[in-house]
Amino acid sequence: MRDTATMVNGFDMESVDALDPELRTLVERRASLLGPAYKLFYAKPVRFVRAEGVYLFDADGQAYLDAYNNVPSVGHCHPRVVEAIARQAATLNTHTRYASELILDYAERLLATYPAGLGHVMFTCTGSEAVDLALRVVRFRTGGEGVVITANAYHGVTTAAAEISPSLGPAVPLGRAAGTPRISAVRGAGLYLAADFVHPDTGEPDGDTALRVVNGLRERRVLISATGPHGHTLKIRPPLPFSRADADRLAESLTDTLRTL
Numbered sequence: 001m002r003d004t005a006t007m008v009n010g011f012d013m014e015s016v017d018a019l020d021p022e023l024r025t026l027v028e029r030r031a032s033l034l035g036p037a038y039k040l041f042y043a044k045p046v047r048f049v050r051a052e053g054v055y056l057f058d059a060d061g062q063a064y065l066d067a068y069n070n071v072p073s074v075g076h077c078h079p080r081v082v083e084a085i086a087r088q089a090a091t092l093n094t095h096t097r098y099a100s101e102l103i104l105d106y107a108e109r110l111l112a113t114y115p116a117g118l119g120h121v122m123f124t125c126t127g128s129e130a131v132d133l134a135l136r137v138v139r140f141r142t143g144g145e146g147v148v149i150t151a152n153a154y155h156g157v158t159t160a161a162a163e164i165s166p167s168l169g170p171a172v173p174l175g176r177a178a179g180t181p182r183i184s185a186v187r188g189a190g191l192y193l194a195a196d197f198v199h200p201d202t203g204e205p206d207g208d209t210a211l212r213v214v215n216g217l218r219e220r221r222v223l224i225s226a227t228g229p230h231g232h233t234l235k236i237r238p239p240l241p242f243s244r245a246d247a248d249r250l251a252e253s254l255t256d257t258l259r260t261l
């Protein structure tokens, strides 16, 4: 999750008093314990307690359809992944400087899926570390220092990754909406889709409407988010087990939300 003071769809602590007492206590406890870079999603934050497949479940047992969180790509808490993690944690969990075999088996399986020119594997624990390592490798290989990045890029939280992540800066404006919402473009590849909202009269990016759509979907228990320099792009990236029926539910909930704006 992005950790910027101006994160799109971030919860505003100023409105903490409006939350129901239990959620309010939780949000305040969080603010008192975690660093200020941790942000919460949504005008009314969601309290999740477990997940399974394409669903996350809140403290009341309500299921939310996940059309956003790309990290568990095979679905939340996939039994084979859970079993493999648990089995390894119960067997051996140490660093990479012993002559153990498992890491070699895994490297072989990974390399078999890579182009022939890639002959070695370096493992990292997070995307930020992977970006950091990639910068070191490419700087060493080319002797160059420059990096080309897009205007609202996010590459992670290590020093090197943050330095090439303009989205962590202060400039993520959230404009105010006027007129009827309009989607100006829909694009994507596979299960990764984006839709841009613009003001119908001016064609200007309409981040406020995108934000209302994200929160309207949250009320219908469907999870997506918005992104981009103006926060006007809906970002849809469900896990692979997302079915036709799940896609229909997302489309129906989106249509329903748009009708109420």
Ligand SMILES: Cc1ncc(COP(=O)(O)O)c(C=O)c1O
Residues within 6 Å of the ligand: 001, 002, 125, 126, 127, 128, 129, 131, 154, 155, 156, 157
């Ligand atoms: C495009 C991109 N790069 C890098 C990262 C950083 O990954 P991690 O949070 O695992 O450090 C993220 C995480 O959101 C990301 O979306």
